Amino acid sequence: MKVLKVVGLLTLFFISVIFYCEWIIYYQAVLRCHWPKLKHAGDEATDGLRALILSDPHILGNSGHWMDRLRREWQMGRSFQTAVFLLEPEVVFILGDLLHHGYHDNQQQWQHDISRFHQIFRCPGNTELIVVPGNHDVGYYYQLTAEKLQRFQSVFNHSALISRRGVNFVLVTSMALDGDCSACSEQQANLNSISLLLNCSTQTRRRRSFCRHMTPVPPSAPIILQHFPLYRHSDSVCVGQNSSHHRHLVFRERYDTLSQDASQKLLWWFKPRLLLSGHTHRSCLVVHGNREGKGHPEVSVPSFNWRNRNDPSFLLAVFSSSLYQLSECFLPEESTVIWVYCSAALLAGIGTAAAYTTCMPTHTHTHTHTHTHRNDDAQCVN
Numbered sequence: 001m002k003v004l005k006v007v008g009l010l011t012l013f014f015i016s017v018i019f020y021c022e023w024i025i026y027y028q029a030v031l032r033c034h035w036p037k038l039k040h041a042g043d044e045a046t047d048g049l050r051a052l053i054l055s056d057p058h059i060l061g062n063s064g065h066w067m068d069r070l071r072r073e074w075q076m077g078r079s080f081q082t083a084v085f086l087l088e089p090e091v092v093f094i095l096g097d098l099l100h101h102g103y104h105d106n107q108q109q110w111q112h113d114i115s116r117f118h119q120i121f122r123c124p125g126n127t128e129l130i131v132v133p134g135n136h137d138v139g140y141y142y143q144l145t146a147e148k149l150q151r152f153q154s155v156f157n158h159s160a161l162i163s164r165r166g167v168n169f170v171l172v173t174s175m176a177l178d179g180d181c182s183a184c185s186e187q188q189a190n191l192n193s194i195s196l197l198l199n200c201s202t203q204t205r206r207r208r209s210f211c212r213h214m215t216p217v218p219p220s221a222p223i224i225l226q227h228f229p230l231y232r233h234s235d236s237v238c239v240g241q242n243s244s245h246h247r248h249l250v251f252r253e254r255y256d257t258l259s260q261d262a263s264q265k266l267l268w269w270f271k272p273r274l275l276l277s278g279h280t281h282r283s284c285l286v287v288h289g290n291r292e293g294k295g296h297p298e299v300s301v302p303s304f305n306w307r308n309r310n311d312p313s314f315l316l317a318v319f320s321s322s323l324y325q326l327s328e329c330f331l332p333e334e335s336t337v338i339w340v341y342c343s344a345a346l347l348a349g350i351g352t353a354a355a356y357t358t359c360m361p362t363h364t365h366t367h368t369h370t371h372t373h374r375n376d377d378a379q380c381v382n
């Protein structure tokens with residue numbers, strides 16, 4: 001009877017620990033996050049477009065060890081669903097590398113991996129999902145083909161210029177900016193014409209004649225969303241605290257960041273008020289200068305996958321046509337979860353040993369065996 005009671009208590013204990021580590025912990029983390037407030041100096045806070053931004057989920061698909069795959073997909077799925085449920089963003093932006101092996105998947109693998117992506121990152125009907133491709137989805141500039149781009153665009157068919165509530169977003173396939181494929185020149189020509197359109201939108205007087213024939217867009221400097229960050233020498237240029245030991249690793253142009261030429265081109269074309277990128281798996285804020293001395297801030301969003309870091313996070317952003325505010329929301333650390341499981345196992349071990357000790361028959365030389373066992377059985381029933 002006592003043994004059954006101990007087994008029952010242990011089962012209940014382990015179910016509670018698993019429930020905490022696999023469900024509750026995500027609510028606990030996301031409940032600490034809040035949408036930032038948008039306001040002009042001295043004004044009341046105003047409403048804006050609420051966007052959740054994440055990057056580099058690197059879904060393994062059929063590759064990798066099944067335990068690794070299962071664990072990471074569960075963590076990302078639970079985190080994302082909890083965040084979308086509690087925070088109710090209007091739009092979700094994912095900044096590339098949705099898949100880990102997308103660039104060399106055959107058609108069947110691609111469809112399987114994309115359906116996993118849609119299961120993990122499913123959004124309610126009132127939340128829009130917008131993604132940009134990463135090098136793991138369509139390949140680096142030398143691997144990029146029109147077929148791979150078309151395959152991606154057939155699933156995520158977004159125009160390169162999106163306007164929501166007066167805010168302009170430019171979606172850039174950054175790998176195409178440094179390539180010389182036909183799809184790359186098409187992409188660059190498209191971006192060039194979008195930059196003309198955006199420049200026309202901000203000219204309020206004496207609009208140039210060619211602007212008159214263009215579809216009007218909100219008169220607001222754009223926000224660029226892309227996978228590769230603009231060129232920076234290393235993460236040592238990041239503003240604020242960055243104690244990562246990777247901060248002095250020197251970046252290679254066209255692999256770790258865009259080339260210097262492509263970076264300059266984007267700044268000249270768009271004069272963005274903000275750039276959001278991924279790829280490095282680490283967060284960074286860097287301000288790129290321009291000729292007028294006005295800076296273009298860029299925020300690199302860290303990886304959303306625990307495979308790539310102990311403390312994944314995502315951004316909460318509120319945008320209006322002239323302002324924006326960002327805040328970072330941190331998810332549970334892998335080391336915390338491991339610590340909770342190890343502590344629970346230790347506690348369960350100590351508890352079991354204590355229960356076993358109290359149930360053990362005590363043999364004394366002054367009593368017969370039969371007598372002693374009868375007494376112990378009586379104790380254990382209680």
Ligand SMILES: [Zn+2]
Pocket residue numbers: 097134135136227279280
């Ligand atoms: Zn990447």
